[in-house]
Amino acid sequence: MSSQVVRAVCPHDCPDTCALLVTVENGVATEVKGDPDHPTTAGVLCTKVARYTERTYHADRLLYPQKRVGKKGEGKFERISWDEAISTIASRLKAIAAKNPLAILPYSYAGTMGMVQGESMSARFLNKIGASFLDRTICASAGGTGYKYTLGDRIGTDVEQTQNARLIIIWGGNPIASNLHFWTRVQEAKRKGAKIIAIDPYRSLSAEKCHQHIAVLPGTDAALALGMMHVLIKEDLLDHDYIAQYTLGFEQLKQRVVEWTPERVASTCGISVEEVLGLAREYGEGAKRGEPSLIRMNYGVQRVHGGGMAVRNICCLPALVGAWRHAAGGALLSSSGGFVKNSDAMERPDLFPAGQAQRTINMSTIGDDLLRPSSPEFGPQIEAVIVYNSNPVAIAPDSGKVAQGFASEDLFTVVLEHFQTDTADYADILLPATTQLEHIDVHAAYGHRYMMANNAAVAPMGEAKSNAEIFRLLAKAIGFTDTCFNDDDDALAAQAFDYSHERTKHTNWTELKEKGWSKLNMPDASFANGGFTTPSGKVEFFSQQMADDGLDPLPTYIPPYESVVSNPQLGQRYPLAMISPPARNFLNSTFVNVKSLRDTEGEPHLDLHPEDAAQRGVASGDMVRIYNDRGSFVAKARVTDKARRGLVVGLSIWWKKFASDLKNANEVTSQQLTDMGGGPTFYDVLVQVEKA
Numbered sequence: 001m002s003s004q005v006v007r008a009v010c011p012h013d014c015p016d017t018c019a020l021l022v023t024v025e026n027g028v029a030t031e032v033k034g035d036p037d038h039p040t041t042a043g044v045l046c047t048k049v050a051r052y053t054e055r056t057y058h059a060d061r062l063l064y065p066q067k068r069v070g071k072k073g074e075g076k077f078e079r080i081s082w083d084e085a086i087s088t089i090a091s092r093l094k095a096i097a098a099k100n101p102l103a104i105l106p107y108s109y110a111g112t113m114g115m116v117q118g119e120s121m122s123a124r125f126l127n128k129i130g131a132s133f134l135d136r137t138i139c140a141s142a143g144g145t146g147y148k149y150t151l152g153d154r155i156g157t158d159v160e161q162t163q164n165a166r167l168i169i170i171w172g173g174n175p176i177a178s179n180l181h182f183w184t185r186v187q188e189a190k191r192k193g194a195k196i197i198a199i200d201p202y203r204s205l206s207a208e209k210c211h212q213h214i215a216v217l218p219g220t221d222a223a224l225a226l227g228m229m230h231v232l233i234k235e236d237l238l239d240h241d242y243i244a245q246y247t248l249g250f251e252q253l254k255q256r257v258v259e260w261t262p263e264r265v266a267s268t269c270g271i272s273v274e275e276v277l278g279l280a281r282e283y284g285e286g287a288k289r290g291e292p293s294l295i296r297m298n299y300g301v302q303r304v305h306g307g308g309m310a311v312r313n314i315c316c317l318p319a320l321v322g323a324w325r326h327a328a329g330g331a332l333l334s335s336s337g338g339f340v341k342n343s344d345a346m347e348r349p350d351l352f353p354a355g356q357a358q359r360t361i362n363m364s365t366i367g368d369d370l371l372r373p374s375s376p377e378f379g380p381q382i383e384a385v386i387v388y389n390s391n392p393v394a395i396a397p398d399s400g401k402v403a404q405g406f407a408s409e410d411l412f413t414v415v416l417e418h419f420q421t422d423t424a425d426y427a428d429i430l431l432p433a434t435t436q437l438e439h440i441d442v443h444a445a446y447g448h449r450y451m452m453a454n455n456a457a458v459a460p461m462g463e464a465k466s467n468a469e470i471f472r473l474l475a476k477a478i479g480f481t482d483t484c485f486n487d488d489d490d491a492l493a494a495q496a497f498d499y500s501h502e503r504t505k506h507t508n509w510t511e512l513k514e515k516g517w518s519k520l521n522m523p524d525a526s527f528a529n530g531g532f533t534t535p536s537g538k539v540e541f542f543s544q545q546m547a548d549d550g551l552d553p554l555p556t557y558i559p560p561y562e563s564v565v566s567n568p569q570l571g572q573r574y575p576l577a578m579i580s581p582p583a584r585n586f587l588n589s590t591f592v593n594v595k596s597l598r599d600t601e602g603e604p605h606l607d608l609h610p611e612d613a614a615q616r617g618v619a620s621g622d623m624v625r626i627y628n629d630r631g632s633f634v635a636k637a638r639v640t641d642k643a644r645r646g647l648v649v650g651l652s653i654w655w656k657k658f659a660s661d662l663k664n665a666n667e668v669t670s671q672q673l674t675d676m677g678g679g680p681t682f683y684d685v686l687v688q689v690e691k692a
């Protein structure tokens with residue numbers, strides 16, 4: 001019997017990007033553990049990935065190529081050979097490209113965060129064919145844009161400093177579910193006497209374990225940050241020296257926030273004046289005492305109309321009180337901006353046909369765009385979609401339209417998947433992809449500062465192939481002869497990072513594979529002496545870039561599209577705000593088909609406040625229908641004051657086929673976009689609820 005331990009990486013879209021140790025016995029992965037030596041993983045995995053072998057060896061894994069034999073969406077397929085699959089796809093794409101290659105569209109996101117199985121060979125192929133580009137906005141683009149205007153690249157406080165903070169504000173995140181290894185350090189800070197505050201409309205698993213929970217109305221965080229700035233300035237809880245040296249536009253900011261009195265903020269956010277004052281004073285007075293404060297912003301604040309502005313406003317706070325002076329102080333949205341990637345080498349934009357027209361489709365409006373006919377403004381109707389690392393029929397907003405688009409007989413759809421997801425049901429050709437245990441990859445992270453290598457632990461299951469291998473085969477079949485189409489997965493992985501940079505030059509791909517991980521060489525306190533990557537090199541309270549982009553150059557409040565205050569007419573018919581944040585045992589729509597994890601979540605639920613429930617004659621356990629003009633879905637009611645009055649919460653993202661009505665929360669979400677970055681507004685939704 002042979003037994004070995006292979007160094008791997010959790011591939012999922014989670015800030016923690018854990019280092020894995022995979023035990024392999026006689027070619028079979030028998031255990032997946034967290035690497036005890038990797039500082040952020042510290043030997044611990046979440047329940048989802050601790051059960052990873054259940055996913056890789058799941059009886060429903062797709063093991064060979066298939067073609068559709070039933071109606072679109074019906075999910076009826078017949079086995080075919082790889083030769084037939086590849087030649088069918090190549091000839092269809094060639095025919096479409098001969099008319100207009102822009103009619104071809106990729107649809108992919110972060111099913112794996114690996115850079116090889118993400119946008120490498122796939123991008124080379126799509127660039128060479130001259131396909132439409134996909135703007136990958138579905139998760140973080142609004143917040144990322146607000147951050148960029150204010151602080152520059154997404155670099156924040158090192159998560160490994162968390163335990164040294166004295167005040168931690170968890171702003172729009174539920175780390176017990178979605179950022180576990182940060183939460184562990186929050187617990188350590190708590191034991192050392194730190195105060196922990198959650199800002200969240202919902203009393204999430206994490207919020208209920210904090211010292212204080214401030215339950216703002218969804219989409220009003222920008223106003224709360226303006227109110228904090230008002231109080232900090234009025235009560236002179238400021239670090240004047242930090243402001244003078246490292247910020248731009250303080251005088252204009254001061255003018256702007258005058259109008260954001262605690263009273264106005266309290267009524268906008270649906271909280272008390274004391275909560276506004278208390279939060280600002282706690283933040284400012286701690287700083288005066290020289291104590292580090294950390295704001296862990298998360299993406300929960302940005303899935304609304306003014307989501308970019310909300311992140312921008314929050315980003316102004318640490319500079320006002322000089323929190324960046326401390327290694328454990330400041331703010332963290334994402335650490336992704338620290339990584340030095342070779343995107344051009346991986347994706348080869350130079351392969352795009354010279355002189356050919358380009359087009360970019362926003363993945364958050366795929367519902368409308370699949371249904372759009374050819375026109376001079378839009379360009380050609382979309383005739384082919386190649387889906388990998390994503391499940392658009394379940395995860396994209398306004399999902400009735402998405403499904404309608406994929407149901408079109410005129411659309412040629414290829415899906416690369418591990419399982420027969422809701423999207424796979426619409427495929428013309430369904431291809432089996434390898435999982436992380438079966439292929440090579442290399443990873444950056446968005447919650448820590450380590451470059452990570454994933455070695456293949458076992459051979460591909462059945463006839464599965466890696467995404468990169470599938471695109472290599474397509475390139476050959478279509479006749480692309482550039483040498484870059486010969487790069488194997490290991491050669492691709494070697495190109496992912498630039499190892500000549502100050503932050504990376506201590507390592508290289510060969511060493512990374514062997515050791516598994518390596519930390520970026522960056523200072524502990526990145527901005528103690530300024531050095532922001534904005535145009536001015538300072539924290540930009542005033543942003544000329546924003547003015548140039550047609551935005552308010554100063555922090556402001558942009559109300560939700562859909563709230564009873566901002567849209568009272570809609571609010572009359574649909575009086576409840578709905579949010580649908582991640583469920584603990586799923587990762588977006590991944591793992592919903594792993595029975596042990598699905599059983600823990602039970603079935604689709606809707607949490608609603610006792611008074612809202614009573615008004616509708618709803619009791620816990622009743623089936624309810626949640627609806628608006630876009631659509632409806634059913635869920636089992638849980639009557640609980642975890643949801644504030646006027647708010648309903650449907651933890652997500654369920655596969656439609658596991659719900660009694662074959663629908664999920666995205667039936668009611670909208671395709672309206674955020675104020676900046678073209679992001680989706682999943683948490684900016686009004687609905688009505690009735691007993692089903």
Ligand SMILES: Nc1nc2c(c(=O)[nH]1)N[C@H]1C(S)=C(S)[C@@H](COP(=O)(O)OP(=O)(O)OC[C@H]3O[C@@H](n4cnc5c(=O)[nH]c(N)nc54)[C@H](O)[C@@H]3O)O[C@H]1N2
Nearest residue numbers: 172173174177178202218219298299300581582586587588
């Ligand atoms: N277990 C698990 N982990 C995950 C995921 C998952 O699906 N499951 N998804 C991964 C992905 S793709 C991402 S992007 C991250 C997301 O990670 P986070 O951005 O941390 O998202 P959540 O953990 O859902 O936290 C969002 C919280 O924001 C709250 N919220 C909703 N609207 C508002 C608002 O307007 N203001 C404020 N202040 N709060 C609001 C919700 O109630 C929820 O508790 O997590 C990743 N990790």
Ligand SMILES: Nc1nc2c(c(=O)[nH]1)N[C@H]1C(S)=C(S)[C@@H](COP(=O)(O)OP(=O)(O)OC[C@H]3O[C@@H](n4cnc5c(=O)[nH]c(N)nc54)[C@H](O)[C@@H]3O)O[C@H]1N2
Nearest residue numbers: 109110111112139389390391395416417433580588589590
């Ligand atoms: N209502 C609502 N909707 C949301 C959100 C929300 O909070 N509420 N969150 C949004 C956010 S933040 C995000 S990031 C998106 C996420 O949306 P997606 O990025 O689509 O994420 P998943 O639903 O996890 O689907 C990923 C798919 O990729 C597949 N996959 C994984 N690895 C590989 C691989 O190596 N090869 C191939 N071919 N396939 C692979 C998995 O099997 C899975 O089916 O959802 C968004 N949608």
Ligand code: SF4
Nearest residue numbers: 010014017018046049
């Ligand atoms: S999903 Fe997140 S917490 Fe779980 S193993 Fe992966 S990286 Fe770690």
Ligand SMILES: [Mo]
Nearest residue numbers: 013138139140
């Ligand atoms: Mo995400």
